[in-house]
Amino acid sequence: xxxxxxxxxxxxxxxxxxxxxxxxxxxxxxxxxxxxxxxxxxxxxxxxxxxxxxxxxxxxxxxxxxxxxxxxxxxxxxxxxxxxxxxxxxxxxxxxxxxxxxxxxxxxxxxxxxxxxxxxxxxxxxxxxxxxxxxxxxxxxxxxxxxxxxxxxxxxxxxxxxxxxxxxxxxxxxxxxxxxxxxxxxxxxxxxxxxxxxxxxxxxxxxxxxxxxxxxxxxxxxxxxxxxxxxxxxxxxxxxxxxxxxxxxxxxxxxxxxxxxxxxxxxxxxxxxxxxxxxx
Ligand code: MG
Numbered sequence: 001x002x003x004x005x006x007x008x009x010x011x012x013x014x015x016x017x018x019x020x021x022x023x024x025x026x027x028x029x030x031x032x033x034x035x036x037x038x039x040x041x042x043x044x045x046x047x048x049x050x051x052x053x054x055x056x057x058x059x060x061x062x063x064x065x066x067x068x069x070x071x072x073x074x075x076x077x078x079x080x081x082x083x084x085x086x087x088x089x090x091x092x093x094x095x096x097x098x099x100x101x102x103x104x105x106x107x108x109x110x111x112x113x114x115x116x117x118x119x120x121x122x123x124x125x126x127x128x129x130x131x132x133x134x135x136x137x138x139x140x141x142x143x144x145x146x147x148x149x150x151x152x153x154x155x156x157x158x159x160x161x162x163x164x165x166x167x168x169x170x171x172x173x174x175x176x177x178x179x180x181x182x183x184x185x186x187x188x189x190x191x192x193x194x195x196x197x198x199x200x201x202x203x204x205x206x207x208x209x210x211x212x213x214x215x216x217x218x219x220x221x222x223x224x225x226x227x228x229x230x231x232x233x234x235x236x237x238x239x240x241x242x243x244x245x246x247x248x249x250x251x252x253x254x255x256x257x258x259x260x261x262x263x264x265x266x267x268x269x270x271x272x273x274x275x276x277x278x279x280x
Contacts, residue, residue: 049063051063058136058138058203058274059274060136060274060276061278063278064136064276064277064278065128065276065277065278065279066275066276067126067261067275067276067277068115068272068273068274068275069274070110070113070114070273070274071110071113072110073105073106073108073110073115073124075126075127075128076106076108076115076124076125076126076127076263077103077104077105077106077124077125077127078103078104078105078106078107078121078122078123078124078125079097079101079102079103079122079123079124079125079161079260079262080096080101080102080103080104081093081096081097081102082122082123082125082161082262082264082265083123083158083161083162083164083262083264084243084245085245085246085247086245086246086247086248087242087243087245087248087249087250087251087253090162090243090245090253091253093161094162094253094255097161097259098255098256103125106124107121107122108121108124108265113273114140114271114272114273115271115272115273116269116270116271117155117263117264117265117266117268117269117270117271118265119265119267119268119269120265120267121265122265123158123262123263123264123265124262124263124265125161125260125261125262125263126260126261126262127260128260129256129258129259129260130159130160130258130259130260130261130277130279131160131210131257131258131279132208132209132210132279132280133159133206133207133208133261133277133278133279133280134205134206134207134208134277134278134280135157135159135204135205135206135207135208135261135275135276135277136203136204136205136206136274136275136276136277137157137203137204137206137272137274137275138201138202138203138204138272138273138274138275139155139167139201139202139203139204139270139271139272139273140198140199140200140201140202140270140271140272140273141153141154141155141167141168141169141181141198141199141202141268141270142198142199142268142269142270142271143197143198143199144169144198144268147268148173148174149173149174149175150168150175150179150266151267151268152168152169152173152198152268153168153169153198153268153269153270154166154167154168154264154266154267154268154270155167155168155263155264155265155266155268155270155272156185156263156264156266157204157206157261157262157263157264158244158261158262158263158264159208159210159223159225159261160210160223160255160258160259160260160261161259161260161261161262162243162244162255162259163184163208163223163225163240163243163244164184164185164244164264165182165183165184165185165204165206165225165227165235166179166180166181166182166183166184166185167181167264167270168180168181169181169195169198170182170193170195171195171196171197171198172197177189180193181193181195181202181229182194182195182204182227182229182234182235184225184235184238184240184244185244185245186244186245186246186250187238187240187241187244187250188235188238188240190227190229190234190235191233191234191235191236192232192233192234194229194230194231194232194234195229195230196230201273202229202230203228203229203230203231204227204228204229205227205228205231206225206226206227206228206235207225207226207227207280208223208224208225209221209223209224209225209280210223210257210258211223211240211252212257213252213254213255217254219252219254222239222240222241222252223239223240224237224238224239224240225237225238225240226238261277
């Protein structure tokens with residue numbers, strides 16, 4: 001017993017020296033009270049604007065623009081030209097959307113508080129245009145055991161109609177990594193696969209930063225994306241190479257500062273609900 005006591009006392013005596021006591025400068029708090037130098041690094045203005053968070057997790061905060069609350073497609077329509085599979089298509093579509101935008105009513109179905117892709121009816125996009133946004137969106141890839149790869153409950157969310165984060169059943173469904181759920185399509189695979197099984201609701205929470213272009217049309221700053229899938233970080237400030245396309249290598253094409261958000265019709269009855277954005 002005595003031996004243990006001796007050991008304990010020795011430890012207490014030796015420990016302070018072993019972690020470098022005396023090497024950290026002392027602060028004379030009494031002296032500093034006279035000048036209060038900590039105030040030099042305090043910022044008081046501007047006071048951050050108050051935003052009331054939603055009553056429920058994932059709901060729209062007070063300053064959100066609600067794009068779909070489960071009731072109707074009034075915030076959406078069907079663009080004459082959706083998105084491009086190749087850069088030459090992308091360029092032509094941007095030109096059309098800027099010079100001669102045309103659209104008709106969105107044909108997707110609304111049922112049980114969700115909007116459902118109507119296969120073959122085409123992509124839908126928001127009537128409002130956006131640049132930098134925070135987006136919350138929930139989606140469900142229906143169970144369809146006969147399907148696989150890119151054909152298993154595919155859709156997509158295209159920021160500005162150009163930059164796609166993939167929506168797909170990627171729970172147990174092999175496909176190319178930069179084409180699975182949460183991928184910035186054919187550019188960045190998700191950092192991890194946080195997929196829930198098909199038939200279950202999932203969420204994306206995303207910060208999208210729009211690209212900026214100089215007056216001569218050259219790229220100033222690429223688009224960037226940070227995304228959480230079911231609360232798990234899957235894209236961390238990933239800088240895009242240009243629009244997300246199916247064929248070929250992307251490059252930036254100058255476009256307006258704000259453009260509509262687009263949801264893809266890939267032929268599958270994917271559902272979406274609780275969609276809101278905050279402009280940044
Ligand atoms: Mg897709």
